[in-house]
Each structure stands twice: as C-alpha cells, then as structure tokens.
Amino acid sequence: MQPTPAQPHPAARDREIESLAEFDEVVAAHGSLAQFRVQAVDLTGRTEALLGLDTTGAVFLGCPMDPEAAARVRSSGALVFPPVPGLPFDPYRGFVYTPDELFESLEEGYEATPDAQAYAWFQRTKADGDIYASMLRAIHDDAVSDALDELLVGARVVGVMGGHAMARGTAEYAGAARLGRELTRAGFTVATGGGPGAMEAANLGAYAAPFADGMLEDALQLLAKAPSFRPSVTDWARAAFEVRERWPGGAESVGIPTWFYGHEPPNAFAAHIAKYFANATREDGLLARSTAGVVFLPGAAGTVQEIFDNATPNYYESRGEPTPMVLVNEEHWTRELPTWPLLRSLARGRSMESRIALVDRIDQAPEALKRLGG
Structure with missing residues (x-):
C-alpha cells in the first residue's frame, strides 16, 4: 500500500523556491519545507536550517549543500537531485538567462563564453545516443520553459519574427528596430527568436524605448561598424x-534562441533570454507565448515555417481565440515567397480571417496589430 503523501503547504502551490532570499522568506514564515520544490539554490550556507526543518515530500533540484544536510533531508523524506558536475550550464536553473551571463568572458573571445561552451557541449553529445545527455537537455529546456512562463505572467506579448540575415546598417534593420521601440512604448512585451538580424533589431528597439528618439539613431550608427556576426x-x-x-537601463524584452543553430549567437539587447537545446520546443513556445499577436518581417524558410506554425492553432482554434498575424512587405509575401495567398485561403470563412493582415511598410504594422485586436 502506497503511503498517503503529505498535503502541500498552500505556498507550495503558488511557487517554487528559486533563490536564497525566497528560501529564507519561506523558512521564516512557515518553518517547514514540506512539499516545496527548491530549484538551483546554493544551500551550503544553510546547513543549520536544513538540519532542523521538516522536508517531507520536498524536492531539491541541483542545490549544493553540505553532506550532513543532504543526508538529513533525505532521511526526512525529501528527494535530492545533486548538481551535475562538468557541465557548462545548469540543467535545473530557476531563471531564464541574461546577456551578461551568456556572454561572460567575452573579453577573451566568444569561444570562452558560456554560450559558446554550451553549444560545444551540445555538438559533442547530440549524436552519441547517450540517454544521460539527452535527459540533461530535456530537464534544462523544461526548466527554462517554467522560468519563462513565470516571467511572462500578465504580459501582453507580441512576437516579432524575421530572418537572421538582416544586416546592421541597413534600412530594413533600422525599420525593425523602430518597430520594436513603438511596440514597447505601446505597452507590449516584445519577444523574438533571440538571434541576430531582424530579431536583434526588434530587441534593440525595445531596449531603446525609454530614451529620446535620437538614441536609437546613434546606436544604429555604432552597431553598423560590425554589420554581421560573421566573420x-x-x-x-x-x-x-x-x-x-x-546607454544603460534600457527597456526589457525577451529573446528565445536555440543552441540547435549554434552558428547563430543570441543578441545582447533582450534582457531575458530563454535559450533552448530543442529548436522545436523553442519555436512552438515562442509562438504560443505571443498572446497579443505576431509580426512577420521578410525572411526565408524559417520565417515561412513560423507563419504556418502560428496559423495552424489559429485555424483549429486550439489556443482559443486566434491571435493577430501581421505580415510585412507585400512584394516579399505575395511574389518572392507567395505565402500570403495560401494563408488567406486557409483563413477564408474561419474566425482567423479577421485576424490576419498584410501591410507593405513596417511602420504600418503597429496600427494593423491594433486593428486586429492585439
């Protein structure tokens, strides 16, 4: 007969413990960790507290602690998943990444950064069939999804999609940056694929939102000296x-990149970076979280895929009311890559028909999004 699990403390239903400050707050308020989930918190300085707390049904995910404390919480009924040594990332992390974290040691060259090291690890392990490595990737990506959901509670998220080839110093890049700025000033949270090109431009524009308009023009000139991440x-x-x-203190936005395309580094203008190993998880997650709509700038195969990845749940209404979709550049989407005629045909007679629009200029996108109910 299986034992009846202890009832979780009410606070455990609301949140995990993801920082040392939160750990101290819960201990002070409740005097118990029963049924809590403690995620990637260094507890080596909390041995005394751990020796005296009820940890029945608690789970410790990647929390460093003294051996005495670990033995005590296990004997008290907790599960302890110890930190994994030798990894360039923490699979149990409680928060999304920051640019400073991923680009640490950039002064020594990109190859020395945690971002580059995580990609190198991925390259070594993705094809060797090792279930241990694939399990670590899955745990990491699930932890990132959990952190991203917590970050975006209540946010009006607009996704901005577009190709990575859009170079700094071009009119197209400047237009995408102004779009990100206008959306942020309108109260939206801009979310992109987190990489270079159009993605970086939209995150840059969001960053520039609190400053006078001239700041963005100056920043665009400064960036133009390094037009691309190649070479x-x-x-x-x-x-x-x-x-x-x-220009410190810019507005926050979100980037959702992947190590699957490791040749594409994340951009430094998204304050919050949810980086994944699994590209499929990343793609679907980005679109699913763009609850206030998606703007599709000119792109190639990846952007076309994103358009129909987003159109499918809109077509079947599997996420509830269809989210607005705005395609920018009539020539691109009707002649070069004639995606718009197929999208319009799919939408005909369905509720999504009133939630799609094609505009010619990027400055028309915010108004179109507003008109569609974004």
Whole structure:
C-alpha cells in the first residue's frame, strides 16, 4: 500500500523556491519545507536550517549543500537531485538567462563564453545516443520553459519574427528596430527568436524605448561598424555591449534562441533570454507565448515555417481565440515567397480571417496589430 503523501503547504502551490532570499522568506514564515520544490539554490550556507526543518515530500533540484544536510533531508523524506558536475550550464536553473551571463568572458573571445561552451557541449553529445545527455537537455529546456512562463505572467506579448540575415546598417534593420521601440512604448512585451538580424533589431528597439528618439539613431550608427556576426561573433557582440554601456537601463524584452543553430549567437539587447537545446520546443513556445499577436518581417524558410506554425492553432482554434498575424512587405509575401495567398485561403470563412493582415511598410504594422485586436 502506497503511503498517503503529505498535503502541500498552500505556498507550495503558488511557487517554487528559486533563490536564497525566497528560501529564507519561506523558512521564516512557515518553518517547514514540506512539499516545496527548491530549484538551483546554493544551500551550503544553510546547513543549520536544513538540519532542523521538516522536508517531507520536498524536492531539491541541483542545490549544493553540505553532506550532513543532504543526508538529513533525505532521511526526512525529501528527494535530492545533486548538481551535475562538468557541465557548462545548469540543467535545473530557476531563471531564464541574461546577456551578461551568456556572454561572460567575452573579453577573451566568444569561444570562452558560456554560450559558446554550451553549444560545444551540445555538438559533442547530440549524436552519441547517450540517454544521460539527452535527459540533461530535456530537464534544462523544461526548466527554462517554467522560468519563462513565470516571467511572462500578465504580459501582453507580441512576437516579432524575421530572418537572421538582416544586416546592421541597413534600412530594413533600422525599420525593425523602430518597430520594436513603438511596440514597447505601446505597452507590449516584445519577444523574438533571440538571434541576430531582424530579431536583434526588434530587441534593440525595445531596449531603446525609454530614451529620446535620437538614441536609437546613434546606436544604429555604432552597431553598423560590425554589420554581421560573421566573420566575428566577438566583434559583433562587443558592439552591442558598447551600446548597452553607453546607454544603460534600457527597456526589457525577451529573446528565445536555440543552441540547435549554434552558428547563430543570441543578441545582447533582450534582457531575458530563454535559450533552448530543442529548436522545436523553442519555436512552438515562442509562438504560443505571443498572446497579443505576431509580426512577420521578410525572411526565408524559417520565417515561412513560423507563419504556418502560428496559423495552424489559429485555424483549429486550439489556443482559443486566434491571435493577430501581421505580415510585412507585400512584394516579399505575395511574389518572392507567395505565402500570403495560401494563408488567406486557409483563413477564408474561419474566425482567423479577421485576424490576419498584410501591410507593405513596417511602420504600418503597429496600427494593423491594433486593428486586429492585439
């Protein structure tokens, strides 16, 4: 007969413990960790507290602690998943990434950064069939999804999609940046694929939202000295951090990149970076979280895929009311890659028909999004 599990403390239904400050708050308020989930918190300085607390049904995910404390909480009925040594990432992390975290040690070159090291680990392990490595990737990506959901509670998220090839210094890049700025000033949270090109431009524009308009023009000129992440990711990233250092305190936005395309580094203008190993999880998660609509800038195969990845749940209404979809650049989407005629045919007679629009200029996208109910 299985034992009846202890009832979780009411606070455990609301949140996990993801920081040392939160751990101390819960201990002070409740005097118990029963049924809590403690995630990636260094508890080596909390041995005395752990020796005296009820940890029945608690789970400790990747929390460093003294051996005495670990033995005590296990004997008290907790599950302890110890930190995994030798990894360039924490699979149990409680928060999404920051640019400073992923680009730490950039002064030594991009290859020395945690971002590059995680990609190198992924390259070594993705094809060897090792279930241990694939399990670690899955745990990491699930932890990132959990952190991203917690971050975006109550946010009006607009996704901005577009190709990575859009170079700094071009009119197209400047237009995407102004779009990100206008959406942020309108109260939306901008979310992108988190990489270079159009994605970086939209995150840059969001960052620039609190400043006078001239700041963005100056930043665009500064960035133009390193137009692309090829041939040097190091130079490309350093230019972005130079902008951030010259104008600190920009507005927050979200980037959702992947190590699957490891040749695409994350951009430094998204304050919150939810980086995944599994690209399919990343793609679907980005679109599903863009609850206030999606703007699709000109792109190639990846952007076309994103359009129909988003159209499918809208067509079947599997996520409830269809989210607005705005495609930018009539020539691109009707002649170069004639995606719009097929999208319009799919939408005909369905509720999503009133939630799609094609505009010619990028500055028309915010008004179109508003008109569609974003």
